[in-house]
Every structure is written in structure tokens, then in C-alpha cells.
Amino acid sequence: MALQPHQSNLPPTIEWRDDTLYLLDQTRLPLETVVEATDSVEAVWRAIHELRVRGAPAIGVAAAYGLCVAMRPERQASRDAFFARLEQHAAYLDSARPTAVNLHWALERMLAHARGASARTGAELYDALVEEARRIHREDVELCAKIGEHGRALIEAGGGVLTHCNAGALATTGIGTATAPLYCAHREGVPFRVYADETRPLLQGARLTAYELQQGGLDVTLITDSMAPALMAQGLIDLVIVGTDRVAANGDVANKIGTLGVAIAAKHFGIPFYVACPSSTLDLRTARGADIVIEERGADEVAQLAGRRTAPEGMKVRNPAFDVTPHALVTGIVTELGIVRAPFEANLAALFAKGAAA
Ligand code: MRU
DSSP: OOOOGGGTTSOOSEEEETTEEEEEOTTSTTTOOOEEEEOSHHHHHHHHHTTSSOSHHHHHHHHHHHHHHHHGGGTTSOHHHHHHHHHHHHHHHHTSOSSOHHHHHHHHHHHHHHHHOOOOSHHHHHHHHHHHHHHHHHHHHHHHHHHHHHHGGGOOTTOEEEEOSOOSGGGSSSSOSTTHHHHHHHHTTOOOEEEEEOOTTTTHIIIIIHHHHHHTTOEEEEEOGGGHHHHHHTTOOSEEEEOOSEEETTSOEEEETTHHHHHHHHHHHTOOEEEEOOGGGEETTSOSGGGSOOOBOOTHHHHEETTEEOSOTTOOOOOBSEEEEOGGGOOEEEETTEEEOSSHHHHHHHHHHTTOOO
């Protein structure tokens, strides 16, 4: 399946072929392109936990197929035994990372599909799960394309766009969320510059965003995170667009650590700050950003650089992987159904009434 037509030299982020899940190992990009068959539920859990597959939408698709991987050996089971194992495996996969709501969303959707299926045997239930995972995968591709169509008008000829982390093709199975408007404008021949924050500590901006945009032929410049405000002050940035792992009901946005600083700087310089995501990343069950669980990762990611210790031994370290940008700093949220603006609480609720992926 050619799911990422703009970057034919990169294998798909996620592929399901011959009842096997293949994941592109994003921890090794851009120096090595390695695709691995992921053949047990533990291996899928580790791939998500260790960020070999990462980015909210891609985590959701990987988890949906991960449930298929988990249930493949259970095809001989009775319906009741199958469901007991299914729920256990779903809870296990759900524990791989806490912040991206797409993980929970995809697993819930898979469970609901299995419960509603007329299938009676383990084998039939397994087929129903694969069918639903494929549907989630196909939809992800389509949603990215629609986000691109809605966000395309934000890109002005000759302008500069800043993005943080990787909300690109590699974070999805389509053309990305924050990158979708960029790819669409580029395809239409609009000239513009992109600045990619390197995104300490794991360098998703340098390793992934800069890489995929360069591969796609876009004009991209890599900067360290701390340079972004200076470039804004110089008038080089006209728009910020980032992805998100979870949007609360009031429009507060959790995204990669460092996003909050970018949003504050953008507000200071009067630069529009947009967030792009599929409606599956909107979590109306979480009232405010303060209620979002922020993943805290290992100290070595901060105390080391490229595998070499940089901080003194015994140093206390904090490593929250995400931060929350208050909705007051958000100009708009670009979804597959259109751009949502303030008042976010009312307008996000209206989006669900309009048919968002609940
Ligand atoms: O820790 P990561 O690499 O999974 O963090 C990814 C991000 O913060 C992305 O911006 C977000 O998931 C949106 S991806 C379309």
C-alpha cells in the first residue's frame, strides 16, 4: 500500500502485511532505515514505549494492529476466552505511554468493534479486529489529507513557518498533521521556508522533521530550541504550527516539551500559533490541560548526549516529555473538519456534534 506518496524513498511508518505488523524504527533515523517485524504484544508495547513508533496518530494505529498481533495466537479460543484475553492485552498496550490519547482511543475503538461484531468464534473475532485496525489506518491517511486541505490557506507565499518536534508523516501514516498544510502548499508550488526546532532531548525535530521535509523537497532549516524566539524577533517566522498528543475540552493542548515556550514567544511577537490534529486527539472527557497525565521519562535522556554522559554523576534530573499550552495562547486548532477557534470549549463540543471521531 503506497500510503506516503510524497516520500517514496521512505518506507511506511507502519505496515500490516501477511498478518504481520512492520514498524519503521524511528530511533535509528535518519542514519539508518530499518523496518522490523513486530511479532508479539510485548514487542509492540516496547516499540511504543521506546519511541520506535511515536507521534500520537501513529501510536494509535500501531496499538490497533498491536491488538491483532496479541490476538493472533488466540484464534482457536472460545468467544468468552477470546474477550478475556482481548481486554487484558488492550489494558497492557494502553500502559505503554500515558499522554497521547490516540493510544487509548484506538484500543477503545477496537474493543467496541469486537463487542459489536456478530462474529462467534475466535477466528472470526480476529478477522473483525484486523478489519477495524485496517480501517483506523486508512482513516488516518485520509484525516491527514483533510487537515492539509483546511490548513493549506495558513501558508503564505514567501513566509516562514516554525514547527516543534515531529508531527509529520513519520508521526502518522499519512502526510502528518502539522506538516500536512506544508506538504499541500509545497505541492501547489507555494514558496515558503520551514524552521524545525531540534527538540531536546530526543531530537525528533532534527532527526525526523528536518529529515522528512528535506526528503520531500521543502526548504527547511534546522535550529536549536532556544533559537526560536530570536528568529521571531528577526521577523523570520510568520506562523507556528505544531501537533498535539491530547487536546482538553477547554482547548488546552499537550504537546512535546518546549511547545509552551514557543507559544509564549509567538504570543509576545504577535505570531499566530496553530495546532493540527485529527479529532481523535480531542479528549472532551478531560476538562483542562492540568488534568492531562504528562509522561516523565528516564534521566539518561537529559543527562547524556548521543550515549555519552554530559551531566555530573548523581545530578538530579527532570524529564517531562510533554507540556501543556493554555488555550489562551492558541490561535486555532486545525482538524479534518475545519479550523476550530475560540471560544474553544463551545466550538470543540460543536465539532463533536458535527461528527468528529468520538
Ligand atoms: O514523544 P513523541 O515523539 O511521541 O512526541 C510526539 C509529539 O509531541 C507530536 O507533536 C504529537 O504526538 C503529534 S504527532 C502528529
